[in-house]
Amino acid sequence: MAMAENIANSFLNDFAKTKQGNDTIFSCWARYQEAIAQGHDAVNGTIGALLEDDGSLAINQTVDEFVRNSPPIEIAAYAPLKGLPEFLDLAVTLALGDARDELEEIGLCHTATASPGGSGALYLAAANYADRGSKVLLRDRHWGPYDGFLAGCGLDIATYPLLSGDSGLDLAGLESSLRELSTSQTKIMSWLNDPAHNPTGLSLTADERMSVLKAFADAAMGNENIGYTLLIDAAYHLYAEEPHGWAETITDALHDGLEWPANLLLTFAISLSKSHTVYGLRGGALVTIHPDQSVVDRITTVMGVTGRQTWSASSRLAQYSIAKIHSNQESGAAWSDEKVRMTEILKQRRKLFISACNRLNVSINPTHDGFFAWLEHDNPQTIVDSCAEDQVYLVPLKGGVRIGLCAIPTDKIERVAESLSNALNV
Ligand SMILES: Cc1ncc(COP(=O)(O)O)c(C=O)c1O
The missing domain is CATH 3.90.1150.10 (Aspartate Aminotransferase, domain 1)
Structure with a gap:
């Protein structure tokens, strides 16, 4: 042996x-x-x-029906490399919910890239938003496969505690980790599986989300030469009490006068696996938001090329059928x-x-x-x-x-x- x-x-x-x-x-x-x-x-x-x-x-019987009744061409053909346009548009709505319109009015720009499940979206982020050899910041309790996605992209891990006393956020732990990483890295990415965290079921409150957002915005404002990326892993968000709490928190923060630092990026890893019960169809997307259109345009290219070089195109059937469901009020x-x-x-x-x-x-x-x-x-x-x-x-x-x-x-x-x-x- x-x-x-x-x-x-x-x-x-x-x-x-x-x-x-x-x-x-x-x-x-x-x-x-x-x-x-x-x-x-x-x-x-x-x-x-x-x-x-x-x-x-x-x-989900509606999903099952739409998948089964998809035309042969939508099953057999490749999807466009970055994803079907109607699916990419839906992915933004799945990430931002009703807050989408307001965020667009305020001037936030977005881009989406289709991926094989949420795992593919996490891979896109790992492959592009952190320097090889650097550390990605996680909570100490996190979904195990994160370690492998990151290691596969040559990334190490830094952690802060999941809880602080009775609070679902160890803000001091987060802030001190951000400070420490800021002394040694020029890119800092953090992954946060919220709401409905795997493995605990924890969801941050609106105040806690605001504290996290401010911690990242403050870190970015204090270190203009460092790029900060906060990734919200939204694998379970549509089963949560506040599915689009993050988009609401961002809207509130901007209304309260937050000046979005140019060196702060927010990105959502969207998975259709649970929300649409299509675990095996491998549907998902990485949705990134930033106030500058040229930034999101560049990200569109980078993510599209990464997908092409890794899995080619993502599943057309998943994208087509789910977009179709949501294009119609009755089936939605x-x-x-x-x-x-x-x-x-x-x-x-x-x-x-x-x-x-x-x-x-x-x-x-x-x-x-x-x-x-x-x-x-x-x-x-x-x-x-x-x-x-x-x-x-x-x-x-x-x-x-x-x-x-x-x-x-x-x-x-x-x-x-x-x-x-x-x-x-x-
Ligand atoms: C925390 C978390 N993130 C992301 C995913 C990605 O799931 P999938 O790649 O099946 O969409 C999962 C699936 O179990 C998960 O638990």
Whole structure:
């Protein structure tokens, strides 16, 4: 075996050699499936897809209908390299919501590039908005694949804490990280998965968003030779209470007199995977905003060329069918009704989970929106193993246990809280 590995290493470059093992989440899911195969009454809290209470994948029926009824040419043909124009326009609306018109009136310019899912959008940002060898700023609890996207682009990571006491934002941690990076880098990018953070379900409040925006604007104003990019990873935003809170915060800040520094860029990684339940169709976009049209024009070119050199064009079918749904009021409303129904499922599961955890003294993290909840713990594997003995399957990650509310049937939620309580009390 060791011998075979050595032979393989003779073909692999140094970065390839760092790639190890299975994705934790998928291996936990496999463990759950194995339990089911053995006939156990097992609970699936592992995967990051919304499941109905019967365990089947929740599928937005409007999307399904439009995908199936797309003309053959829209399935077979390439999309334009940067994306179908009507989809790119929709991507801006998905990022900014109703605030879009006002932001355009104030003079903000935007550009969008289609990508294979939100992951593709994150790759576009990693490949272009940071210097190789520099650090990208993340919160200490973040979606695991970020590490790989960044490492693949030759980037390191700096982190600040997810929480500060009861607050969902460690502003002091963010500000001091920005100050520190500003002494050694000429480009600083930060990724923030908000609202409905994976893996905790945390969403920032309007005040917290404003503090983050101001921290970046202040840093940019104080360091005119450094380019700052704040990336909002909006993978779950359409399931949140305030889906377009960031665009609203930007609007409020500009109304309150914020002078947008020329060296500040804001960018949204949009994913259709969850919002439109087309995980496998690979639809997404990177939407970037800045007050100067020449800046966004240049970004349009750079992102288009990056896509061309990486995956060629993105899926035409995803772009065509989703744009078509939203071009018509009736189908747009039908999609939205389904999405509201799914949001309600998540809300109900979260409410039950929080109240059971409170009752059982399971001290979970603050959790507000989206697919997940989180138990901070120094030894997550022991908790996950103990829960597995109760046939409850969860995911151990760095610093805690991810509870996939999206996958757990509503009537099994209490069982998960009880199992966590048992695990904590042994
Ligand atoms: C935090 C976060 N960002 C981005 C994505 C990207 O998803 P996709 O590439 O499937 O659109 C995901 C998917 O799980 C995610 O959890």
